[in-house]
Amino acid sequence: MPLRLALYQPDIPQNTGTMLRLCACLGVDAAIIEPANFPVSDRAFRRAGMDYLDRVEIQRHASFAAFERWRSGAGHRLVLLTTRAAIPHVAFTFQPDDVLLVGRESAGVPDAVHEAADARILVPMRPALRSLNVAMAAAMVVGEALRQTGGFAALASSG
Numbered sequence: 001m002p003l004r005l006a007l008y009q010p011d012i013p014q015n016t017g018t019m020l021r022l023c024a025c026l027g028v029d030a031a032i033i034e035p036a037n038f039p040v041s042d043r044a045f046r047r048a049g050m051d052y053l054d055r056v057e058i059q060r061h062a063s064f065a066a067f068e069r070w071r072s073g074a075g076h077r078l079v080l081l082t083t084r085a086a087i088p089h090v091a092f093t094f095q096p097d098d099v100l101l102v103g104r105e106s107a108g109v110p111d112a113v114h115e116a117a118d119a120r121i122l123v124p125m126r127p128a129l130r131s132l133n134v135a136m137a138a139a140m141v142v143g144e145a146l147r148q149t150g151g152f153a154a155l156a157s158s159g
C-alpha cells in the first residue's frame with residue numbers, strides 16, 4: 001500500500017483540493033475524516049484540485065473512530081503533523097505505508113487524536129510564527145516521506 005495523506009475534518013475546500021492534487025501528482029492515497037466544514041464532494045474542491053481528482057484514491061471515513069478502526073485493522077502507523085511536536089520531519093524515519101495526518105486549518109486535532117498518533121512531527125519554522133498553511137506543510141512532509149522511502153524513484157520509473 002502506498003503512503004497515505006489523511007485530512008482530519010478539513011475546514012477549507014481549496015486546501016483540501018490542493019492536497020488531493022498533491023496526492024494525485026505524487027501517487028499518494030488520500031483519506032478524508034469527516035465531518036468537514038463543507039460538503040465533501042468533487043464540486044466543493046474542484047477548483048483547487050482541477051481535473052486531478054479522478055487520479056487519486058480517496059477514502060472517506062465518517063468519523064475519527066471509523067478511521068481508527070480501518071487503520072488499526074490494516075496495521076498502518078499514524079504520523080501526525082503538529083506544531084506541538086518535538087521531532088522535525090527531516091529527522092523522522094518514514095515507512096512506505098505510513099498514514100500522514102494533518103489537522104483542521106482552524107484548530108488542528110483534539111487531544112484524543114493527538115494521543116492516538118504513533119508519532120508526532122513538525123515542520124521547523126521561525127519561533128515567532130504560528131504555523132504554515134496546512135497544504136504547504138503536507139507537501140513538505142509528503143515530499144520528505146517519498147524521498148526517504150524511494151517514492152520518487154518509483155514515480156520516475158512508472159513513466
